[in-house]
Amino acid sequence: MSIPSKYRDETVRYLRRDVMIKFAEMADAAAKEGVRLIIRSATRNFDSQKQIWENKWKGLTILEDGSKASDIKDEFLRAKKILLYSSMPGTSRHHWGTDVDINSFENSWFAGGEGARLYAWMESNASQYGFCQVYGPINSFRKHGYQEEKWHWSYLPIAQRIQEEAAKK
Numbered sequence: 250m251s252i253p254s255k256y257r258d259e260t261v262r263y264l265r266r267d268v269m270i271k272f273a274e275m276a277d278a279a280a281k282e283g284v285r286l287i288i289r290s291a292t293r294n295f296d297s298q299k300q301i302w303e304n305k306w307k308g309l310t311i312l313e314d315g316s317k318a319s320d321i322k323d324e325f326l327r328a329k330k331i332l333l334y335s336s337m338p339g340t341s342r343h344h345w346g347t348d349v350d351i352n353s354f355e356n357s358w359f360a361g362g363e364g365a366r367l368y369a370w371m372e373s374n375a376s377q378y379g380f381c382q383v384y385g386p387i388n389s390f391r392k393h394g395y396q397e398e399k400w401h402w403s404y405l406p407i408a409q410r411i412q413e414e415a416a417k418k
């Protein structure tokens with residue numbers, strides 16, 4: 250279903266209905282405590298993920314660390330670099346309709362002021378609504394995978410089922 254405008258930025262976006270209902274419950278509870286959750290990205294189809302990937306590949310989009318992937322001539326190394334934050338088309342969790350990016354695409358935004366309050370609220374409350382930060386810090390518990398994304402939250406009750414199905418194939 251399309252995400253009601255009060256829960257997102259100006260762009261019309263979509264989520265699975267069951268996920269949207271839980272997100273709305275969570276966002277309403279947060280709003281009562283002065284925290285405003287805004288969806289900045291939600292379901293992406295193959296083509297939009299392909300666009301993201303290709304823009305990074307060609308250097309049209311600057312990478313998260315300020316560099317250009319197109320400066321890396323070796324194609325394997327270039328793909329590995331883009332993979333630090335972006336998945337290849339077809340493999341993104343954003344294809345599932347269960348995952349959202351909220352408020353800001355910079356970890357630093359979540360480190361102070363409004364962002365820190367929002368992140369603290371999510372850390373203590375999101376799990377009650379089924380949402381989990383799937384790309385947590387890279388550390389001794391999570392050694393591999395994408396870099397930390399404080400903005401990416403997944404509705405686990407459904408995402409986990411999809412992940413298990415995908416693993417069987």
Ligand SMILES: [Zn+2]
Pocket residue numbers: 290343348349350398400401402
């Ligand atoms: Zn995301």
